[in-house]
Amino acid sequence: MKNHKTIVLSNQEIAPGYFRMRILAPDYTRLAKPGQFVMFRVQRALLPLLRRPFGIFRAGFMPADCDTMPPKEFIEIIYKVVGSGTEIMQGLHQGDPVELLGPLGTGFDTGATRGDNILVGGGIGLVPLYMLAESVAEPARTQLLIGGRSRDDVIAVTEFERLGVKTFVSTEDGSLGDAGLVTKVLEKRLESTPQATVFACGPMPMLRAVAEICRMRGVRLQVSLEELMACGVGACLGCVVKGDGHSDAQPNYLCTCKVGPVFYADDLAWEGMPAAAGGDCGETP
């Protein structure tokens, strides 16, 4: 956990409205765990004021600009342009100064990935699943279900395929893969691999449906949540979600930035989960 004053290495539009940014990030290949995130300072100026949270898509090394230098360590984030901060981000270029606070939060419990795994990503919710897919012991026993509104919302599929995981794409408008919701695909996949562990990240309505499917079948589920965050380090208490058994008399608030963003579904109180939690990325349902 550190604040790096660093620079952008590259920033490219990969689908309409979706960008992939590579950022110089010393130590991240060693420190970043699947499901963790960074608090990203978009620019030195106080606009936007607060940092923005982004999941770490992957961490890696790239050759330095000249042979005598050690390779450069980087992370990649994939972001959707939804508001003032991401609008500034899409205009950033190689060499622009930015700041990274991280890696933050508690990621996926990767100890649970032995055997069959089903990874469910809705839209931009795919991001934290890549490092998880990289970490599983048997990629061939890992299935990735990607859902999006249309083909434009389905990103990075080929990279997952390169890891050797089986991918199943579905879009709500049928423009790519199966037509319909990703949850329908999940139900089908659970028929053939009922012992699988499920890992999900995406919009709250999707997560809610996934949680219900897994609960009915007694399937273990880990979910990655999004909440509005100010600090990212557990200090402001802005990002809480209600934990299992929460009541006004016996509050059980959990910080998404510390205890999460990944939770076991059983540890959360699903009733009354606000619409803001979950990666709706600013789209009002």
Added chain:
Amino acid sequence: MKRRDKDTTTVNLQVEVAGIVLKNPVMPASGTFGYGEEFAPYLDLNSLGAVVTKGLSLYPKAGNNTPRVCETVGGMLNAIGLQNVGIDQFIAHKLPFLEQFDTPVIVNFFGNTQDEYAEVAARLDALPGVAGLEMNISCPNVKHGGIVFGTDAEAAAAVVSAVRKKTTKPLIVKLTPNVTDIRQTARAAQDAGADALSLINTLTGMAVDVKTRRPRLANTIGGLSGPAIRPIAVRLVHQVVQAVDIPVIGIGGITRAMDALEFLIVGAKAVQVGTANFVDPNAMATIITDLEAFCRAEGIADINDIIGTLEL
């Protein structure tokens, strides 16, 4: 490149507020620094003038529904609802961590009733690891129709004197800006026994999501903080410094040493940094270094020589 020799003239940054000696005039604002441990990976707590805790109450408090925070231009709204672990947990699990550092611990606290304020103060008074108390009077009195203690001079005086009876530790009263004339509550707090005042707490505000037509905070109304409120805070500190004889701690929108200096020049003896900790977890360390650099550049040997030097 020609390098000038590093100027090593020593500058005194030490100040004293209500008997608490601070290495420098910079400390976090309550609620933006957790219980200190959250920021320890990023900042040396020994470098701070003091640590100020999240507001504590007699019993643990759940806080509000989410969303609890949202950004506005140059600032943010929060309605955390004073979620905290309660005084017992604080003493058992949070205070021991803070006691490791050579930095005074100021405990911010509040109550739902006058009796609760008094009881928390009594509990804190017994703790050697606590250097001072900061009482947040921007809370509703549940026994009196929810009127905020700090918006009424009489209610403020009553609750401050109830607390004063329970503690001999330095007592800082934190004022709300959501009043017509802050000098009245400032004087009321002073007369009821406050050793120092800190201001400002957040300004009440509201933001609306125009697509859903709902308030952007679950609580509808929240507290505005950050750079947007600084001119208001500087004005209020200026007015309060003129109206009272006890030391004042300036708070509101400080992100840089230059901002802190504004408060010191109008007469604040120290400052608290809030929202800026979220922008840069190392903000206070930078402010302290830059304050020293400013003094050196201006040929000022002691930061106390800047305090209250406003030219009118």
